[in-house]
Amino acid sequence: MILMVVGGLICFGAGLWLLVLAFQESIWWGLGSLLLSPVMLVYVILHWSEAKVPFLINLGGIAVAIVGVMMMPGQGPVSAPGS
Template structure:
């Protein structure tokens, strides 16, 4: 279950990051290239263009949260019967 959540969270986060990157390139070539080469620029873009980037930014955070929960669920020790 944990692995599935982690994979789903990564997929959602990846989709949202690509959506944000698409919006950055639509704004200007420099925002797009900067976001592609240096990840904090993408976060700055989302912050400065919150009206357009709200949905993908929040979706990215939700994907991150799912991935973290999935990793911790997968790392939890299991009891062996016997």
């Protein structure tokens, strides 16, 4: 559970960082990134030199959250009732 929260906080911080970078580029990049997720991805691709650090931190946060989910109890294979 703790890893999920930490991963979520890392993703939130990195996403906010990317959003600030997009708004610094122009109001249209910022609004597009805020309202439509694919625009943020296009921004990262087109402005890789500025956006690579927060993007990679975001991916790391996702990995931490996934590890947290996988470590939760009761996440094993589900068996059919009565078998």
